[in-house]
Amino acid sequence: MHAHFGDPLVVEGNYFFRLPAGRKGKALEEGYRIFDLDNPTKVVDITGRELGEAQVISTKQTKFDYLSKKDIGELKNLGLKSKEQALRTLNSRYSKNIRWVTFVIFIPVVRLVNREPFYKKEVVDGR
Numbered sequence: 425m426h427a428h429f430g431d432p433l434v435v436e437g438n439y440f441f442r443l444p445a446g447r448k449g450k451a452l453e454e455g456y457r458i459f460d461l462d463n464p465t466k467v468v469d470i471t472g473r474e475l476g477e478a479q480v481i482s483t484k485q486t487k488f489d490y491l492s493k494k495d496i497g498e499l500k501n502l503g504l505k506s507k508e509q510a511l512r513t514l515n516s517r518y519s520k521n522i523r524w525v526t527f528v529i530f531i532p533v534v535r536l537v538n539r540e541p542f543y544k545k546e547v548v549d550g551r
Contacts, residue, residue, distance in 0.1 A: 429458045433478055433528060434517075437469040439503075440476070441535060448481065449530050452502055452510065454518045456485050457526040464533045470517055478530040485526045498527055 435451045443449045459465050464477040486495060488511060496507055504510040514522045 430460075431457060432466040432468045432474075433459065433480065433530065434470060435467050435475065435478075437473070437475055440467060440469075440478075440532060443532055446531065449478070449532065450498065450502055451528040451530065452499070452504075452514070453526040453528055454514050454520075454522050454524075455526065456524045457483065457528070459483055459528065465530070467530075467532075474536060476532060476536045477534040478532050481529045481531060483526050483528050485524060488522055488525050491525075495527070 433451055434453060435449070440449065459480040461480055461482075464479050467475045467478045469475055486492075488507075491499075491507060499507065499510045502510075504513060511522060514525070
């Protein structure tokens with residue numbers, strides 16, 4: 425097993441921007457990920473576009489084959505309907521066979537808005 429340290433947190437863009445200020449968010453990462461709990465972590469979407477920064481509160485690593493009922497409930501909270509759908513989603517996202525997963529709980533710190541054409545907003549008369 426190889427631990428990944430310093431990688432950005434991958435989160436769905438719409439989910440990240442719709443989180444209310446100060447609320448905890450959850451993410452599912454591929455592999456055995458270690459995040460810095462003292463400093464903010466860069467957040468990117470699936471395509472690699474930077475979304476902002478988040479403070480990681482906790483992580484939990486487990487093998488995908490040994491997910492508990494509580495972990496499967498967490499998958500459903502993330503919008504995935506089943507363990508099989510989560511596996512298909514992660515396999516297609518990372519283009520490889522997934523064995524380890526990391527559940528991440530975070531709080532958004534900085535949100536970079538209006539940086540890409542997808543979130544473009546015109547400024548008229550300084551308003």
